[in-house]
Amino acid sequence: MxxxxxxxxxxxxxxxxxxxxxxxxxxxxxxxxxxxxxxxxxxxxxxxxxxxxxxxxxxxxxxxxxxxxxxxxxxxxxxxxxxxxxxxxxxxxxxxxxxxxxxxxxxxxxxxxxxxxxxxxxxLDAGVLAKKDGGPTSLAELAGKRVATQKGSYIHRYLLGALGDAGVKPGEIVHIYNTEIEAALERGDVDAVAVPSANFEALKNKGYPVIDVASKDHPQYLxxxxxxxxxxxxxxxxxxxxxxxxxxxxxxxxxxxxxxxxxxxxxxxxxxxxxxxxxxxxxxxxxxxxxxxxxxxxxxxxxxxxxxxxxxxxxxxxxxxxxxxxxx
Missing domain, CATH: 3.40.190.10 (Periplasmic binding protein-like II)
Structure with missing residues (x-):
């Protein structure tokens, strides 16, 4: 890993x-x-x-x-x-x-x-979303998958904590800035992304499936x-x-x-x-x-x-x- x-x-x-x-x-x-x-x-x-x-x-x-x-x-x-x-x-x-x-x-x-x-x-809230059309639907399904986030941030820490609690090991976590993360998700370069709340809301409104929300599912990692x-x-x-x-x-x-x-x-x-x-x-x-x-x-x-x-x-x-x- x-x-x-x-x-x-x-x-x-x-x-x-x-x-x-x-x-x-x-x-x-x-x-x-x-x-x-x-x-x-x-x-x-x-x-x-x-x-x-x-x-x-x-x-x-x-x-x-x-x-x-x-x-x-x-x-x-x-x-x-x-x-x-x-x-x-x-x-x-x-x-x-x-x-x-x-x-x-x-x-x-x-x-x-x-x-x-x-x-x-x-x-501060954050969340995980998946790519459209056949992407993962849960944290468990991120096992072996490619997940993007802005590394070194509180969102990265939330992602690692949520994955650890679920006992999930992704194939790779790649570093992509929040400003560029939607393009990677849309192209299918990654299977899922972890982003701060505003980016999360914008992606959710565009139909990207929600996997996890920190404030709802992992408030200890806010x-x-x-x-x-x-x-x-x-x-x-x-x-x-x-x-x-x-x-x-x-x-x-x-x-x-x-x-x-x-x-x-x-x-x-x-x-x-x-x-x-x-x-x-x-x-x-x-x-x-x-x-x-x-x-x-x-x-x-x-x-x-x-x-x-x-x-x-x-x-x-x-x-x-x-x-x-x-x-x-």
Whole structure:
């Protein structure tokens, strides 16, 4: 079975000698007397902030909220997946990153010097769909089959957990970015795919058969997001964590108070139809506080799974990862 070895190779590659990001500035916030620019890494395309932080930026409210930490500008860098983003963190080309729990945990377990400062999303859904016309109809029927997902992501972790619970060994799990996965499924290059909720909803609406839904069939494998800061940046900017956490609280309040407008923003950034955005962007996924019992429980469960399967090289306590003062 190639899946676990391939995952481990991707992790090693992501944490190896990194390439320098094109266009990234050399100075982090507070590092010089020049205007302090915060460099944020995210998953996606177009160098756009998503979620409640992105919503604040859209409304021209982000910089005023970050100002108490000396932030006068923000630069956003998009990456196709978590391992790629981890490369930039290793290279000290980012100050803060917001991405999925799995790649952030793997990086920390490999010794990457980050600190967790918040969870912006909790309970992220995913699902497995099959190709049309004679494709598999259950997890059991994925035995020996070719399954695609975006490796190194929380969706990959969900897929491995669901397959493990079912005692199923696919023939191969191949890495395909979410933006390209429909084409592979349509051509029949793969027998099934595991994708995040918006992609899942879009594919389901096009008639691709549903095999499994995380929130319904495997809620223990729901994902969370991780907002981390590099240790060097946080050490040099002692007040940043509190300012960022308050900014996230304000963004969540604003989004929930203007939900339809927030959905419009989410749809524009995500590129999905309004009905898909509405069905997959849920109030309950936006925690009112930077850390919640549910969010930390899901994160701990994910960490234990990754340690057990050998994806996290060295176990660690979440309390030791969380930034000083981040929990009150």
């Amino acid at each position: 190639k899946t676990r070895a391939t995952f481990a190779l991707m992790v090693a590659a992501a944490l190896a000698l990194p390439a320098v990001l094109s266009g990234c500035g050399a100075d982090s916030a507070g590092a010089t007397g020049a205007p302090a620019t915060l460099r944020i890494g995210v998953i996606g395309t177009g160098n756009k902030l998503t979620g409640v932080i992105g919503y604040l930026k859209e409304k021209n409210k982000l910089l005023p909220l970050l100002a108490p930490a000396g932030i006068t500008g923000v630069e956003v860098y998009s990456f196709p997946n978590g391992p790629d983003l981890n490369q930039a963190l290793v290279a000290r080309e980012l100050d803060v990153a917001s991405y999925g729990d799995t790649p952030s945990l793997v990086a920390r377990g490999a010794g990457q010097p980050t600190r967790l400062i918040a969870q912006a999303s909790v309970g 994902g969370t997001s991780s907002t981390v800061g590099s240790e060097s940046f946080l050490d040099a900017n002692a007040g940043f964590v509190k300012v960022w956490q308050q900014t996230q609280r304000e963004g969540t309040k604003l989004a929930k108070a203007n939900w339809d407008d927030y959905l419009d923003f989410a749809g524009k950034v995500g590129g999905f139809a309004p009905e898909i955005t509405k069905a997959t962007t849920l109030r309950g996924q936006l925690p009112d506080e930077p850390f919640t019992d549910k969010g930390l429980a899901l994160l701990e469960s994910t960490k234990k799974f990754l340690v057990k399967e050998g994806f996290v090289k060295t176990d660690f306590a979440l309390d030791d990862w969380i930034a000083a003062g981040a929990r009150g």
